[in-house]
Structure formats: structure tokens, C-alpha cells
Amino acid sequence: MMNVETESARDHVGELSLRRFRAGELSHERCAEVEQHLGACNICRTKLRGLVEEQREFEREIPFDRFAGGVERAQRVPRPRPRRVWAVSLGSVVAAAAIALFFIHVSPAPHNRSKGGRVEATLRVASAKSTVQRIVPPGSQEELLPGDRVRLGYRTADARYLAALSVDDHGEVTPLYPESGPALAVAPTRETVFLPDSLEFTGAGHERVLLFLARAPFDLESARRAVKAAHEKANGDLNALAAPVFAADQDMQAFSWLFRKP
């Protein structure tokens, strides 16, 4: 059972106080107290050394230019995260029934790197102004109107691992399904399965949505790196984005759609 201690029971300098001490923002009096304590307490000295090393490690892992670039971008433009909307809000029962029954066959298209096996992907766009939904085949481009929402679906004859991401003109890669960790394990299905909820893209410019279905497990980070590398190779031109490259032995099928955001 955890115990809620009283302040007097804390014999050491708290972690935040040590961090403030390291950052040089304690008052003269408090600073003198901490220095005195450090002189007599090996535990706190060790903890302080750990904080100094933590900062060194941080600077090795995230160099200043990368840090500054990310902060300036975040300050300039709020991070464009697709907004999920409950699927039930998409429209009428008729529309829901249409989603449940609908699937499309994927013809050979850009970013289709399958070595075999029946795997299909579908994408529907729901309009904010009507219950009409339009189908966007993989490999095509589509202009989104304000309030348009996107929903992804798949069908696979064998067990696969699925992940979906999007990348914008600036190379900002956003995981969609799942949002982190390993790709989702999906079972064989005879009918199209739609991923939960719909997506509404924020910001302006283009957004390319990519859906990967692999035979072997992979994680979001490897997919993110592959998409990022493809974006850099295309010099930021989402029209020219080649299929992201994964490990050579990865049997991966990729589908993509290019959107112009309103």
C-alpha cells in the first residue's frame, strides 16, 4: 500500500528541486540549503549526477538544430493531427448499411507491392453537407471539402499486420492506426472491415494517406521512418512519393491516396 507521506518525512531533496538546482533557478537561501545537503548525502549527489548525465544523453539523442526546428514548426503551425470523429455521426442508417455492405476490388495501383495473396483496401469520403459518400480508389487523388471525413477499410484473405499513416507537404508523418507501437494484427475477413471512426484532416496543402498490410509483424516506427525517407527522396513532392521501402524480406502491400485539403 502506498503511503502519503508528510513533508517532514522526506529526508532528501525532491527530484524537482534537484532539477531546479541544476537549472540554476533556486533562491540563494534554498540553493545554500541544497548544497549543504548534497555535501552530506551521497544519495542526492548520485541523483544529481544522474540528472546531469540525463541532459547530456538528451543532447546526444536530440541535437539542438532538430529540437529548434521542431519547436519552431510547432509554434508556427499547430501540429496537424487528423481529428477522429465517431462513426455513428457519419449519417443515416442507410449510409451505415452502405458502409457495411460495400467493398471495392483494388486494381494494380501505385504503391501496390504485393507478392501475392488477396488483399484489398478501400477509402470512403463522407461529406459534411450531405449523406452521400464517395469512393476514392487507391492511387488516386481527391480534393477534400471543408468538413469532409475519410474512412479506411481493408479486406484480406490471410492474417496480416496493418498500419495506416499520413504525411503532409512538410514531411510531418502522423500515425493513424494504431497511433504507436506494433502494427495491428488483423484476421482474414471475407467482408470489408472498416477501421473505427473517421478522420478529418486539419491544415492546408496536401496529405497522402498510406495503408500498409504485411504478412509479418512490424511497428509504427519502422513505417514512419520508411514514409519519412520516401518523402525526403521525393523532395517533399507528395505527387512523386514512391512506395516507402521496408526491410527487404518484408512482404508488404501498400495502398495510398493523395488529398488536397480545403
Add this chain to the structure above:
Amino acid sequence: MTGRQTPIFQVIAGDKGLAATDARASLRELYERYGASVFRRCSYILKDRNKAEDAMQDVFAKALTHHASFRAESSPLTWLIKIATHHCLNLLRAERAGWHERFERDARARQVGEGGPQVFEMRELVAHMLSLVDQETQAVAIHYHVDEMTLDEVAALLGRSVPTVRKRLQEFAAVCGKEFSL
């Protein structure tokens, strides 16, 4: 290592935004003084280095955007840690929106995953316990148990009374005890 008394943002002038060179200089100072602390907080809550880096950038962007009020803080680090904790808990809450849980539940029902049960590490246990309480209790527990702030400090930081903070900690302790007894 000694504490310094130099005001951190005295080079920043005006309230209409920073000149690019000043902003870079301030950013470097923030990076060197607080980068690891904020990144560690984001990593602790989000458990994902890429998301933690994004969240950290968001937090420092807020510091630059609100530099006038930020500059007036007696402890910029405490301000940053509070903002980082709040921001990351909000991100977690958004992630826990129904779709993820529903999809994972369905996936578990459909098939057996590879590799068997996940190893239930201590950090995950703590994260699991945090997920059992409301967001304010999460923030209280993190500031008290991780930042090792006093009850008074937590209360001042979150704008709550000491009895309220104590009550939140007791609630958290009760949840933890229940979990450990299972």
C-alpha cells in the same frame, strides 16, 4: 554544480514576439536547461519516444508563444513540467477514445496474438494505475510521487488546497493498494 541567480529571460524584450535571433538564443537556453527534464516527463507519460519528442516541442512552442507570462514565472521549470504533464495527459486521454480500445478488444476476440501475454513491467503497472484515476488525480500523483514535490507545492502548482491534494493522493493510494492486492 551551483545554482545561478541570473534571470533566465532577461534578453527577451517586448511582448509582440521575439526576433528570430533572440528566439534562437532563448531556445538554446531552454534546450540546455530544461530539455531533458521536459522530454523525460513526456516520455514517462506517453511511453513513446517519437510522441514524446513531438509533445516536448509543443510544450516549448507554448513557452515561446507565451514568453511574457512564462518569463514572469519564479520557476520556469515548474511551469514547463506542469504544462508538459497536462499536455501529455490530454494526449493520452484522446488516444484512449473508444476506437482504440474497441479495435483492440475485437482483435483479441478474433485471434490469438503472437508472442503470448505481454510482460507486465513495473512501469506499465504504474501507468496502468494512473489510468484508473481521473486526470487531476493523475497530475497530483505524478507531481507528488515522480517530481517529489511537497503537498504545498503540488497544491500551489495546480491551484488546489492542500486537503484536496491530500485527498487525491489518498484516492490514488487506495487504487494502488487494490491493484496490488489482486
